[in-house]
Amino acid sequence: MKNIAILGSTGSIGTQALEVVRQFPDLFQVEVLTAHSNADLLIRQAKEFQPNVVVIGKESEYEYVKSALWDDDVKVYAGADALNDVARMDCVDVVLSAIVGVAGLAPVYRAIEMGKQIALANKETLVVAGELMTKAAAANGAILYPVDSEHSAIFQSMVGEFQNPIHKIIITASGGPFRGKKRSELQNVTKEQALKHPNWTMGSKITIDSATLMNKGLEVIEAKWLFNVSLDKIQVLVHPQSVVHSMVEYADGAVKAQLGVPDMKLPIQYALTYPDRLPNNFPRLNFADYPNLTFEEPDREVFPCLDLAFAASNEGGCKPCVMNAANEAAVSLFLHDRIGFYDIPRLIEQSMARANYSAPTSVEEYLYIDNEIKTSILQSFNK
Ligand code: NAD
Ligand code: MG
Secondary structure, X not given: OEEEEEEOOOOHHHHHHHHHHHHXXXXXXXXXXXXXXXXXXXXXXXXXXXXXXXXXXXXXXXXXXXXXXXOOOOEXXXXXXXXXXXXXXXXXXXXXXXOOHHHHXXXXXXXXXXXXXXXXXXXXXXXXXXXXXXXXXXXXXXXXXXXXXXXXXXXXXXXXXXXXXXXXXXXXXXXXXXXXXXXXXXXXXXXXXXXXXXXXXXXXXXXXXXXXXXXXXXXXXXXXXXXXXXXXXXXXXXXXXXXXXXXXXXXXXXXXXXXXXXXXXXXXXXHXXXXXXXXXXXXXXXXXXXXXXXXXXXXXXXOOHHHHHHHHHHHOOOHHHHHHHHHHHHHHHHHOOOOOOOHHHHHHHHHHHHOOOOOOOOHHHHHHHHHHHHHHHHHHHHO
């Protein structure tokens, strides 16, 4: 039995992780479930899985959750500090971080400090503080298993090859809803159009990131830290069918890939059961359904966020944190119909050019910069 904490259990990854847990009742015991504001779903999940603890982020929902779980043997906590505490609990073996955005940074770091096994969906944590996280993981014996489908594919393509250096990583991208469009056609797109992803159903933030290709930029940085490769060894290729989830090329020219239907349950399961492959009833790939698997270069002019992410990671120091904060703020403004599609890269570029912090060395310093950048962007729109 593995005891799991699912941070962000009410989101797209969190609910799919619980579907994986349902498949293997003898393998996993849910110890912790956390949600930011969806109290009703958290309560339903707690009644089904009977965890030791639940955390509701929004403190105003505490009494509601507490009274709903009055008859159940479940402890209820609220607030961001409680999230950090549950990530450290002795009874937890595996922490699945399915929180969106920089809110995942502190709890993941606490879990790493305790040497836990981490199943990481929350890519922003590595984007913002990859060096801090990977060094702490090495020092504390914590292992980071990728949940992101591309990184899971890369990891699966590395099994049996750990002694061989990676020559190149090829990260595939669906291209999102605006693949093939011109810049002029995207000036006035709405959030409804941007939220229509062709292949994946995901949370709203990552879906907008997929439309701008920032998601691929974040994934390039995530891959750099997870697999300890330099950026010049990472190539992005658009593959609209989302069947080849990513690839690794080795010194001899051999390329290994992992393929499957676009379904996050498989990478979630692999992160939780590695090195074992266990039978499940999830959808399977039928090659006859995909007579054409195609690959093309991304359009870096139409989707400038991709190069902004490469630039931020190349510069290092505070820049990936600044880029991520500006992106989170800009995506939130776009989702509230406050800015246009190309204001997203504009705000990120502006923030990166202006920011001049010395390189952060702690979670607190990263969160300070994150807060400053977000506040300055949001204030400039509230005047
Ligand atoms: P989502 O918006 O559907 O869910 C986010 C979860 O985080 C929810 O449970 C929410 O309650 C919680 N949360 C939100 N804000 C919080 C805060 N301030 N403090 C604590 N908890 C908070 O998001 P998602 O699509 O499931 O994505 C989660 C993470 O996984 C993201 O980092 C995303 O990039 C990554 N990811 C998602 C997918 C996918 O298919 N959805 C694929 C790959 C990677
Ligand atoms: Mg991905």
